[in-house]
Amino acid sequence: MRDPIAEKVKVIQPSGIRKFFDIANQMEEVVSLGVGEPDFDTPWHIRDEGIYSLEKGRTFYTSNSGLMELREEISRYLERKCRVSYNAASQVLITVGGSEAIDLCMRAMLNPGEEVLIPQPSFVSYLPCAVMADGVPVIIELREENQFRLTKQQLLDAITEKTKILVLPFPNNPTGAIMTKEELEEIAQVVIEKDIYVLSDEIYSELTYETGHTSIASLPGMKERTVLINGFSKAYAMTGWRLGYACGPEEIISQMVKLHQFAIMCAPTTSQYAAIEALKNGDEDIEEMRKAYNGRRRYLMHAFHEMGLKCFEPYGAFYVFPCIKEFGMSSEEFASRLLDEEHVAVVPGSAFGDCGDGYLRISYAYSLEDLKVALGRLENFIKRLRDGGRQDG
Amino acid sequence: MREEILTFLEKNSRIDLKELAIILGSDEISIANEISKMEQEKIICGYHTLIDWDKTSKEKTTALIEVRVTPQRGQGFDSIAERIYNYPEVQSVYLISGAYDLLVILEGKTLKEIAGFVSDKLSTLPSVLSTATHFVLKKYKDHGTIFAKKAKDERMLVTP
Numbered sequence: 001m002r003d004p005i006a007e008k009v010k011v012i013q014p015s016g017i018r019k020f021f022d023i024a025n026q027m028e029e030v031v032s033l034g035v036g037e038p039d040f041d042t043p044w045h046i047r048d049e050g051i052y053s054l055e056k057g058r059t060f061y062t063s064n065s066g067l068m069e070l071r072e073e074i075s076r077y078l079e080r081k082c083r084v085s086y087n088a089a090s091q092v093l094i095t096v097g098g099s100e101a102i103d104l105c106m107r108a109m110l111n112p113g114e115e116v117l118i119p120q121p122s123f124v125s126y127l128p129c130a131v132m133a134d135g136v137p138v139i140i141e142l143r144e145e146n147q148f149r150l151t152k153q154q155l156l157d158a159i160t161e162k163t164k165i166l167v168l169p170f171p172n173n174p175t176g177a178i179m180t181k182e183e184l185e186e187i188a189q190v191v192i193e194k195d196i197y198v199l200s201d202e203i204y205s206e207l208t209y210e211t212g213h214t215s216i217a218s219l220p221g222m223k224e225r226t227v228l229i230n231g232f233s234k235a236y237a238m239t240g241w242r243l244g245y246a247c248g249p250e251e252i253i254s255q256m257v258k259l260h261q262f263a264i265m266c267a268p269t270t271s272q273y274a275a276i277e278a279l280k281n282g283d284e285d286i287e288e289m290r291k292a293y294n295g296r297r298r299y300l301m302h303a304f305h306e307m308g309l310k311c312f313e314p315y316g317a318f319y320v321f322p323c324i325k326e327f328g329m330s331s332e333e334f335a336s337r338l339l340d341e342e343h344v345a346v347v348p349g350s351a352f353g354d355c356g357d358g359y360l361r362i363s364y365a366y367s368l369e370d371l372k373v374a375l376g377r378l379e380n381f382i383k384r385l386r387d388g389g390r391q392d393g
Numbered sequence: 394m395r396e397e398i399l400t401f402l403e404k405n406s407r408i409d410l411k412e413l414a415i416i417l418g419s420d421e422i423s424i425a426n427e428i429s430k431m432e433q434e435k436i437i438c439g440y441h442t443l444i445d446w447d448k449t450s451k452e453k454t455t456a457l458i459e460v461r462v463t464p465q466r467g468q469g470f471d472s473i474a475e476r477i478y479n480y481p482e483v484q485s486v487y488l489i490s491g492a493y494d495l496l497v498i499l500e501g502k503t504l505k506e507i508a509g510f511v512s513d514k515l516s517t518l519p520s521v522l523s524t525a526t527h528f529v530l531k532k533y534k535d536h537g538t539i540f541a542k543k544a545k546d547e548r549m550l551v552t553p
Contacts, residue, residue, distance in 0.1 A: 298415055
């Protein structure tokens with residue numbers, strides 16, 4: 001029989017996270033720190049609007065780009081929060097989560113062989129999306145000594161004449177790193193000079209601590225060359241609603257709409273109605289959740305400090321990324337043994353790129369009570385490793 | 394800082410102060426000082442326990458009573474409210490806008506005991522014009538806490 005599978009699909013590695021999920025799922029009494037979604041329920045007033053839209057029988061398709069009212073609210077929201085303005089009619093596209101927007105953006109923009117700069121450690125989708133769009137992923141390894149931020153020099157070193165898109169994943173999953181306005185200005189300068197585009201994944205934009213979020217699209221000359229991707233999953237605890245959006249120059253968005261139209265038709269209607277309510281009346285919910293995350297972040301950092309576990313201080317998202325290099329094993333081995341011996345699920349840093357090896361992604365999208373239990377087990381494990389090490393030595 | 398401390402204490406008055414200090418990015422001594430100041434200023438009025446009595450064998454009946462009263466010259470509603478809240482079986486007294494004046498929350502052992510309180514004590518107060526008593530059949534949520542809440546985390550164990 002002929003091989004049914006396309007070569008370019010075969011070469012794509014399945015997400016390393018999936019493997020952990022399968023193992024963890026078969027165990028009992030697992031305490032997880034491995035989840036990449038909020039522990040909060042979607043605020044009730046938002047769910048209520050979704051329910052209301054169903055009651056009213058709003059069960060039809062929307063326009064391909066999404067409900068006009070939602071696009072207008074997104075436009076207002078970005079103006080209010082990021083000081084960048086988009087035309088709701090032509091520069092905003094509602095997608096099925098931020099993930100779809102990433103895929104569409106790459107497919108709309110890449111010619112075969114054009115390079116996509118992907119800073120890692122980062123979200124697992126960029127690389128396969130680039131490959132599926134016939135692009136060539138080029139990895140930029142972010143370093144802990146730079147607080148996992150992208151530096152101007154790293155960017156300059158990675159750019160070739162084939163470079164088309166820079167993926168800018170900040171606030172970052174899994175490291176929790178953010179980029180300040182000043183640092184983004186340096187990046188923007190290079191981007192403009194070298195005439196490349198930016199895919200700015202700002203899904204965690206509402207979750208920054210101590211300092212606010214700056215969108216690279218708000219910098220002079222950058223709106224024209226940035227596709228800003230955001231969504232409702234993290235800010236409003238709406239992961240299951242599958243709703244995100246992309247904003248950018250009309251010439252790019254209109255092509256993305258085309259792809260979206262043929263593959264998806266439109267984002268879920270119920271979710272779109274709920275999202276309008278989220279944007280209109282959700283600012284306080286965000287604030288409350290952010291305060292809770294920030295408290296847990298401080299708590300975790302303190303706990304790691306007490307355990308003597310090296311960890312750079314993250315200022316965004318809801319992850320910490322402690323370094324486990326002192327134990328002399330790979331992230332995967334560490335995470336497997338932690339799961340086996342203490343029934344604690346974490347995600348090995350290597351799931352987010354090779355340079356994530358030596359780190360763990362620990363999520364604090366859990367109640368303090370859950371965090372305490374998990375940290376207790378992690379501490380036992382580390383103690384055992386250190387004691388064992390001493391005995392052997 | 395005060396409001397942040399209160400937000401945590403309101404949900405969990407037994408929270409460890411050291412832990413609270415870490416969460417709020419402060420130190421234990423400042424937090425303890427602030428709390429004791431708020432106790433003195435009567436901003437913090439007590440540390441009670443939220444109990445779902447339905448799960449115990451103790452019989453309890455709660456009633457909400459709407460009370461219409463004649464306010465008194467120079468004192469408004471305050472003196473009649475005081476007359477009412479001094480009864481130990483009265484849990485709460487609120488002055489309410491709208492169709493009636495005071496909302497009295499009463500806790501008794503039995504329906505009969507509450508009925509007795511309303512007819513003998515409350516209705517006979519000179520400024521009370523009328524009462525309407527509503528018995529609580531079931532408490533679903535109290536002080537922001539849902540009593541019958543699913544505690545299970547239904548998220549997948551590991552997600553990107």
